[in-house]
Amino acid sequence: MFDMMKMMGKVKEMQSKMKEAQDKLEYIQETGEAGAGMVKATVNGKKQVISIEIDEALMSKEDKETVQDLTVAAINNALDKADISAKEEIRKSTEGIMPNIPGMDLGNMF
Numbered sequence: 001m002f003d004m005m006k007m008m009g010k011v012k013e014m015q016s017k018m019k020e021a022q023d024k025l026e027y028i029q030e031t032g033e034a035g036a037g038m039v040k041a042t043v044n045g046k047k048q049v050i051s052i053e054i055d056e057a058l059m060s061k062e063d064k065e066t067v068q069d070l071t072v073a074a075i076n077n078a079l080d081k082a083d084i085s086a087k088e089e090i091r092k093s094t095e096g097i098m099p100n101i102p103g104m105d106l107g108n109m110f
Contacts, residue, residue, distance in 0.1 A: 039067065
């Protein structure tokens with residue numbers, strides 16, 4: 001028979017683990033590169049840009065548009081990596097708490 005109290009306990013445990021996992025996302029850092037490493041962007045698991053590094057060779061006025069394009073590409077690359085790392089952290093933190101329900105991916109909640 002279905003035990004509602006047991007299920008409520010699991011839900012509370014899941015909420016606690018999700019909060020813990022969300023708090024850890026700030027400490028995940030991923031760096032993306034563009035232009036063979038001439039532009040690097042570092043972001044955290046909360047999808048916040050932490051730093052941008054631009055090679056001095058790109059710092060002429062004529063290369064402004066290239067620098068802008070490479071910066072966007074590096075940030076997007078870093079965000080993609082951080083998203084993968086964040087989903088893995090959520091998966092590890094919530095593993096074994098809730099039953100494995102096909103189609104229910106808790107990593108997509110963030």
